Every structure is written in C-alpha cells, then in structure tokens.
Amino acid sequence: MSFDYDLFVIGGGSGGVRAARVAAAEGARVALAEEDRYGGTCVIRGCVPKKLMVFASEYPDAMEDARAYGWTVHSGGFSWQDFSTKLNAELDRLEGVYRKLLSGNGVTMYDARAVLKDAHTVSLSTGESFTAKHILVATGGRPVRPDLPGAEHGLVSDDIFHLDELPKSILIIGGGYIACEFACILNGLGVQVTQYYRGAQILRGFDDEARGLVAEEMRQSGIDLHVGSNILEMASTEGGYRIKATNGTEKVFEQVFFATGRKPNTDGMGLQEIGVELGRNGEIVVDEYSQTTVPSVYAIGDVTDRVALTPVAIREGMAFVETVFKGNPTPVDHELIPTAIFTQPEIGTVGMTEEEASAKEPVEIYCTSFKPMQQAFAGRQNRVMMKLVVSKASRRVLGCHIVAPGAGEMIQLAGVAVKMGATKEDFDRTCAVHPTMSEEIVTMKTPIRTA
Structure with missing residues (x-):
C-alpha cells in the first residue's frame, strides 16, 4: 500500500518538531499538524516565558544587593506592559525559528487540528485527509481547574x-x-x-x-x-x-x-476508537519504544504522562526516529534525569531523594547549609544547601540535591557524574573551585547521618 507520507506528526511542540525534522533529514516524507502555535507548552506557555519572568523578578533583590556593594542605584517601578510586549515579541521569534526548522528540512506543515480515523489515516479540521505509514502523537498536556464552585x-x-x-x-x-x-x-x-x-x-x-x-x-x-x-x-x-x-x-x-495539575491532550482525537489504549488520566499508554497498542501509532512527550519535561520529550522523539527510521531499536532512558525548579532559590536535583534511597538500601548522607558569600556580604539571611546521598555498599552517589541561586546550572554538570556512576570518592578526588558555592559538593568529608 502506498501512503501520502512516511510519517505524520500531530503536535508542533518540542518533541514533535524534533522527531519530524530529524525523520525528514533521514529522507522520510513527513507532515506535521499543529492547531495552535508552534513551539508547544515549553516555548509558548511554559519554560521559556517562565524563565524570562524569573529573570525579571530577580532584579529587585539584585538592585538592593547593588546598594550593599556600594553602587548608587536609582530605579523606577516595574512595567508589566513593557516586559510583556518584549516577551511576546521573543515568543513570536522563537515560533518563527521552529517553523523555519521544519520547512528547512522539507516537512509539510498544516495549521489545523488533526484526529485519527484509522491506524494510517489522519483527518484535518480543514477537511483534508492524509494517509501515513507511521503516525506520531505529540499533543502535550494542558492545565486543569479543580471541580469546585467558582x-x-x-x-x-x-x-x-x-x-x-x-x-x-x-x-x-x-x-x-x-x-x-x-x-x-x-x-x-x-x-x-x-x-x-x-x-x-x-x-x-x-x-x-x-x-x-x-x-x-x-x-x-x-x-x-x-x-x-x-x-x-x-x-x-x-x-x-x-x-x-x-x-x-x-x-x-x-x-x-x-x-493543581495537568492532563494529557487526548480528548476528541479518535484514539480509543481506533484501538489506542488510554490510561486513567487520559494519557496514551506506550511501551519502552513509545509504541501504542496500535503498531503504526506512536506517542511521545507529555501526552504519555511519563516524565513531563521538554528535554525528555526531545529524547523520546530522537529514540523514536532511531527505532522507526534508522533501524536501530532504541528504548527511551528515563533513569537519572537532572531537573531544576526555578523557585527562588532554585532546586537542582538528580537521582534519588534521601527518603527513596534509604527505603532501598543503607545510605550515608552528606549535607551542608550555609549563607553564600554574595548574599551574606549584602546582609541577607538567605541560606543554600548542598546534599549527597551515597550508597554504603557501592559508594555510588545515588542522589545530588542543591538549593541555591544557579542550582539549575550546577545540577546539569553534577548530573553527568551521577549518570556515569561516580562514587563519593570520585567526588572527593575532584579539586574544589574556590571561592564558589558548588565547591561544597566535593569538600564534604564526613556524613552527617546514616539512613
């Protein structure tokens, strides 16, 4: 049977766009449908605008600190209108980058809602229908409101x-x-x-x-x-x-x-009607290769409700292309994913928490909390924390947890070591970078407790 496309991707977020353009670069005939804006949750209504808002929100403290460091600082009030105008212009630019990446790789784009009619057919809100050898659902998720009056x-x-x-x-x-x-x-x-x-x-x-x-x-x-x-x-x-x-x-x-939570975008897509199994939260049930119960239909990203993080969706998209278009079956690796939470201060974390690790095996806990030099000099009381969870038996660092300004930047590099299976002694052998907050990660010599 001949198909209109080798791959039809539903959803123009980070995972869907990556899978579409990499498959197209391999020579596949690829189409992608997106009913809203290209870039998905992360670029349009998530990580990117959120992080820019984090930057904006940190300036009041930075200006207070500048005074403590001897600067004369004069500032007016914050203009939400000025900031949001510039923010929206940046999101427009990024959406343009996503569209260009797709068109540059020969992906056909449809600005339309797509539903599945059968295992190989996609129907668009424009009235058009197309067949595809493989269909990839990457429709993401959405925030939900609680069920209460008002x-x-x-x-x-x-x-x-x-x-x-x-x-x-x-x-x-x-x-x-x-x-x-x-x-x-x-x-x-x-x-x-x-x-x-x-x-x-x-x-x-x-x-x-x-x-x-x-x-x-x-x-x-x-x-x-x-x-x-x-x-x-x-x-x-x-x-x-x-x-x-x-x-x-x-x-x-x-x-x-x-x-109060998010829900996968699977409503009204015809998934169950063609035999795709959904879970209790509406998520698409997939195997380790992101394949659904319908062999020609795959799903990646937040719609599968596995690990709802942008880099994970991108890796799932890459593994899908390796499996389906490169003849190299690649299961998705969800182990030891570094994560950052952009609170103030930030949390950076990789591996197991103390509670998870101690429930599995005997562990040693190395932890320190202190006032960082920059804030302490400015007269602030803010504290930071560095923590390692170490296996008593293997000496492997099972978890690393950082609460500090810039923790997201620190945990990315700590994540490499933890993913490689570094031991506490590997950390100890690493020379400290002084004076930094992160040097504490390699200078903690004595456990504060065992668990």
Missing part, C-alpha cells in the same frame, strides 16, 4: 502570560513546581502572594530537606504560604474573588491562580 473564574498557568496588568494580590492554589515557581515570580514582581497547598509540605516527591528549605526561604521573601490548606469555594465580589478556605479563613483576592 473555579471557572480562576487563572491557570497558560493565562499568566496574557494578563493585561499584574494584580495587586493573588492566591495560588497548589504545591507543585508550577505553583511554587509562579509564587516566587509574582512575589518578585511586586504582587502580594498567598499560596495554599492541601498537603503537609510543598514540592511533593522532592528531597524533604530541599523542599523544607525552599518553603522557609519563600516565607522569608514575603510569600504567605499555608500548607494543609485548600479552598472550598470562590465567588466574585468587589475587588476580586471572595475565598472560603478549609483553614476557616475568608479573604478577598484580586486574582486566583490554580496550579
């Missing part, structure tokens, strides 16, 4: 980048990395931030000591953070929304922002 009035993460003006006050619901990052960003931009999380501590799944320090630092910076708290209902009122909380408080906030 929730339709609240913001989700997609909305934050499109505000006409910053609110004076905001209530953030949630304790994951999106909630915590935006709490820090908006606090830095001058918004009065309150955060409710129903659990016992924010950033569930991360190292307990690391998330404890971040919570402490967030409170010190002026964020009104409440754990063990959730909202019962919200109603429009003069000046914003009246919130009733489980902790008994009633308060009015100008805006309410729900960061």
Whole structure:
C-alpha cells in the first residue's frame, strides 16, 4: 500500500518538531499538524516565558544587593506592559525559528487540528485527509481547574502570560513546581502572594530537606504560604474573588491562580476508537519504544504522562526516529534525569531523594547549609544547601540535591557524574573551585547521618 507520507506528526511542540525534522533529514516524507502555535507548552506557555519572568523578578533583590556593594542605584517601578510586549515579541521569534526548522528540512506543515480515523489515516479540521505509514502523537498536556464552585473564574498557568496588568494580590492554589515557581515570580514582581497547598509540605516527591528549605526561604521573601490548606469555594465580589478556605479563613483576592495539575491532550482525537489504549488520566499508554497498542501509532512527550519535561520529550522523539527510521531499536532512558525548579532559590536535583534511597538500601548522607558569600556580604539571611546521598555498599552517589541561586546550572554538570556512576570518592578526588558555592559538593568529608 502506498501512503501520502512516511510519517505524520500531530503536535508542533518540542518533541514533535524534533522527531519530524530529524525523520525528514533521514529522507522520510513527513507532515506535521499543529492547531495552535508552534513551539508547544515549553516555548509558548511554559519554560521559556517562565524563565524570562524569573529573570525579571530577580532584579529587585539584585538592585538592593547593588546598594550593599556600594553602587548608587536609582530605579523606577516595574512595567508589566513593557516586559510583556518584549516577551511576546521573543515568543513570536522563537515560533518563527521552529517553523523555519521544519520547512528547512522539507516537512509539510498544516495549521489545523488533526484526529485519527484509522491506524494510517489522519483527518484535518480543514477537511483534508492524509494517509501515513507511521503516525506520531505529540499533543502535550494542558492545565486543569479543580471541580469546585467558582473555579471557572480562576487563572491557570497558560493565562499568566496574557494578563493585561499584574494584580495587586493573588492566591495560588497548589504545591507543585508550577505553583511554587509562579509564587516566587509574582512575589518578585511586586504582587502580594498567598499560596495554599492541601498537603503537609510543598514540592511533593522532592528531597524533604530541599523542599523544607525552599518553603522557609519563600516565607522569608514575603510569600504567605499555608500548607494543609485548600479552598472550598470562590465567588466574585468587589475587588476580586471572595475565598472560603478549609483553614476557616475568608479573604478577598484580586486574582486566583490554580496550579493543581495537568492532563494529557487526548480528548476528541479518535484514539480509543481506533484501538489506542488510554490510561486513567487520559494519557496514551506506550511501551519502552513509545509504541501504542496500535503498531503504526506512536506517542511521545507529555501526552504519555511519563516524565513531563521538554528535554525528555526531545529524547523520546530522537529514540523514536532511531527505532522507526534508522533501524536501530532504541528504548527511551528515563533513569537519572537532572531537573531544576526555578523557585527562588532554585532546586537542582538528580537521582534519588534521601527518603527513596534509604527505603532501598543503607545510605550515608552528606549535607551542608550555609549563607553564600554574595548574599551574606549584602546582609541577607538567605541560606543554600548542598546534599549527597551515597550508597554504603557501592559508594555510588545515588542522589545530588542543591538549593541555591544557579542550582539549575550546577545540577546539569553534577548530573553527568551521577549518570556515569561516580562514587563519593570520585567526588572527593575532584579539586574544589574556590571561592564558589558548588565547591561544597566535593569538600564534604564526613556524613552527617546514616539512613
């Protein structure tokens, strides 16, 4: 049977674009359909604009520190309009780069919604239908609102980048990395931030000591953070929304922002109708080669709800091309993925938490917390933390956790060592770079405890 295309990709985010252009570079006839903007969650409504907002939000402290270092600093207020205009121009530029990468590699682009009609047929909202030997679903995910009275009035993460003006006050619901990052960003931009999380501590799944320090630092910076708290209902009122909380408080906030989870974009795509298995959260169930229960249909990225990170989606896309178009079956490697959370301070982490590791085998814990030189000189009380989780038996470093400004930059390089299987003695043999915060990673000689 002859097909219109060798590969039809649904979704123009980081994973789908990478798979499409690399397959096309291998000589495959490739098409890609995207119903919204090219670049997906990461480029358009996630990591990239978020990180630019992080940079913007750090300047008030930087200017305060500059005064402590002897500079005369004069600054006006922050202009959200000026920043967001420039931000949108940058996102437009990046979307153009993505389109150019695709067209430059000979990928045919359709600005349309795509649904699957059968194992080899894609139908577009333009009325066109195409056949393909292989179909790759890379439609990502979306934020969800909780099911409670008035929730339709609240913001989700997609909305934050499109505000006409910053609110004076905001209530953030949630304790994951999106909630915590935006709490820090908006606090830095001058918004009065309150955060409710129903659990016992924010950033569930991360190292307990690391998330404890971040919570402490967030409170010190002026964020009104409440754990063990959730909202019962919200109603429009003069000046914003009246919130009733489980902790008994009633308060009015100008805006309410729900960061309470994400859902894979699989609704109305015809997936189950053609035999593609979906999981409980609507995610596409795939094997280690990203293949679905329909052999010609594959899926990568957040739509599979495996590890929802941009670099992971890109690696899954590359592994798919190796497997399907290069004759080199390549399973996706989800082990020891370095991660950064851009709170203030940042968390950088790779490998197991102390809690995970100690549940599996006896471990030694090396940890230090201190005031970094730059902030201490400026009179700040901020603390940072460096932590290694080490196997007693093999001496391998099972986990590395950093809470500090620039932790994301540090963990990328620490991640290389941990992925290679470095031991504590390998770290010890490495000469310190002085004076830096990260030198503590190689100078901790005595464990503070065993677990």
